Amino acid sequence: MDPYVLKTLNEERRARRAAVLVTDLGDGRDRIVREGDPVAGDLGAAIANAFRTGNSRSVEAEGRTFFLNAHLPRPRLVVIGAVHISQALAPMARIAGYPVEIIDPRTAFATPERFPDVALHAEWPEDVLKRAPLDSYTALAAVTHDPKIDDFALKAALDARCFYVGALGSRKTHAKRVERLLALGAGADQIARIHAPIGLDIGAASPAEIAVAVLAQTIHAFRSRGLETKGAVA
Amino acid sequence: MDESIYLDEARDPLIIAEGWMKDGKDVAIATVVETWGSAPRPVGSHLVIDAEGNFHGSVSGGCVESAVVTEAMDVIGSGKARMLEFGVADETAWQVGLSCGGRIKVYVERLG
Numbered sequence: 001m002d003p004y005v006l007k008t009l010n011e012e013r014r015a016r017r018a019a020v021l022v023t024d025l026g027d028g029r030d031r032i033v034r035e036g037d038p039v040a041g042d043l044g045a046a047i048a049n050a051f052r053t054g055n056s057r058s059v060e061a062e063g064r065t066f067f068l069n070a071h072l073p074r075p076r077l078v079v080i081g082a083v084h085i086s087q088a089l090a091p092m093a094r095i096a097g098y099p100v101e102i103i104d105p106r107t108a109f110a111t112p113e114r115f116p117d118v119a120l121h122a123e124w125p126e127d128v129l130k131r132a133p134l135d136s137y138t139a140l141a142a143v144t145h146d147p148k149i150d151d152f153a154l155k156a157a158l159d160a161r162c163f164y165v166g167a168l169g170s171r172k173t174h175a176k177r178v179e180r181l182l183a184l185g186a187g188a189d190q191i192a193r194i195h196a197p198i199g200l201d202i203g204a205a206s207p208a209e210i211a212v213a214v215l216a217q218t219i220h221a222f223r224s225r226g227l228e229t230k231g232a233v234a
Numbered sequence: 235m236d237e238s239i240y241l242d243e244a245r246d247p248l249i250i251a252e253g254w255m256k257d258g259k260d261v262a263i264a265t266v267v268e269t270w271g272s273a274p275r276p277v278g279s280h281l282v283i284d285a286e287g288n289f290h291g292s293v294s295g296g297c298v299e300s301a302v303v304t305e306a307m308d309v310i311g312s313g314k315a316r317m318l319e320f321g322v323a324d325e326t327a328w329q330v331g332l333s334c335g336g337r338i339k340v341y342v343e344r345l346g
Contacts, residue, residue: 001263003255003346010252013241025267028315028343056278058267067267067341069278074239099239 001030008032009071016073016135020050023067025058052223073137075163075222076101080125080153081144082109085168088211089141090118096215098139103128105149125153139164139218141198145173151180158190164221166198166214195221247280247291251345260285261345262306266293270321271336281340285310293340294320306342315343 005021009032012019022043023030033039039047043061050056050070058067077093079086082104090100101119104110110122121128133156134140140157142150145168154177157165167177174196181191199213200220243249247263254261264281266273274295281299283289283306293302298320309316321337 001343001345006248006252006255006263006345010249013248016239023265023341023343025317025341056276067265069265076239 005030005032013071013073016137018051018070018072018137020047021069021071022047023069025065025067052225073135074099075137075139077139077141077218078103078134078153078157080104080140080142080150081168082106082111082115082120082122083143084207085143085210085214087114088208089214090115092211092215093218096219098215098218101128101132103153104144125149125156129153129156134160134162136161136163138162139166139221141166141168141214141218143168143198143214145169147177147180151177151184154194155181155184155186158186158193163225164195164218165193166195166217168198168210169196171197245290247282250290251280251282254282254284255345260310262309262342263345264293264302264306264318264340264342266338267317267341268339269336270338273336273338275338281306283307283310294338298338298340302340302342309342309344313344315341317341 009019009021018035020033021030022033033047035051041061043066046059046061046068050068054070054072056069058065075098077098077100079089079100079102082102086102090102093100101121102110102115103121103123103125105122105124107122110120112120140153140162142154144150150167154165154167167174169177178191195217199210200216202213204210204213241249251261251263262283264283266275266277266279269277275293279293281289281291281293281302283303287303287307289299289303292299302318305316305318318340319337
């Protein structure tokens with residue numbers, strides 16, 4: 001392995017950015033491919049698959065054997081709102097492999113008794129996200145119903161290109177939210193990424209069922225997340 | 235279950251390998267590149283080895299690590315990468331086979 005390649009790979013991993021290490025098993029040469037880097041042909045397709053699934057494997061391409069080691073940051077789910085839905089969502093998401101953090105400045109909601117074994121911040125999203133910024137391997141679900149708490153986090157999630165952004169509320173509520181986010185400086189194309197009403201449409205009726213819908217939508221967003229080639233866009 | 239979203243720097247084999255390199259040590263990196271059947275560690279797992287035989291990480295549940303470390307010494311010396319295969323069908327099965335019945339392929343290369 002090239003020492004510079006190892007150094008670069010570790011830098012990417014520390015910064016929670018996805019990278020695939022491509023090693024030619026014939027001559028031992030290796031290189032780093034970052035998400036969105038254009039790679040042509042069968043090898044490119046295999047690399048895109050590695051980014052999407054996170055699975056590492058050997059592939060035959062161009063008459064050679066390559067080993068693709070996929071290094072994906074661990075996805076996580078940030079929930080704004082220590083509400084009933086979140087109480088069901090936290091354990092479910094953790095089991096599915098998405099560690100959860102809950103942020104809610106209302107200390108009556110954000111109590112360890114209501115949320116045992118969950119990373120819980122009884123603070124404003126503004127303060128928490130300053131310390132631990134959102135990134136493209138983070139999903140954000142805003143479920144407080146309170147614009148004072150949800151809006152800043154939603155704008156931050158759009159700016160950080162979170163792989164999933166969902167907001168609780170009816171279509172009418174969301175229409176008002178769109179106006180507020182536009183006023184905060186969000187672009188219409190950014191706002192269109194918000195899933196609202198939140199969750200896959202499974203007819204969820206109870207808080208726990210809504211949690212299932214939100215988790216399923218998060219997983220779907222993660223596994224189908226846009227891996228558009230930067231080169232093609234420019 | 236490890237739930238941290240950040241790297242565990244003290245235990246991460248590739249971080250340790252980089253640290254060894256900075257300390258001027260010769261290092262080999264072993265990687266699971268293929269598995270068949272029930273393999274104890276997934277494809278992509280690493281074992282990193284220095285020239286004194288110190289190692290971190292794993293490529294199996296401990297069944298074949300000592301054999302990989304021995305091979306890694308040669309790889310550090312020669313600079314030539316090797317592909318190793320372990321499994322119950324292997325003639326060395328009784329020494330370093332996988333008790334779980336799986337088979338694994340491990341690529342061992344020198345760092346630098």
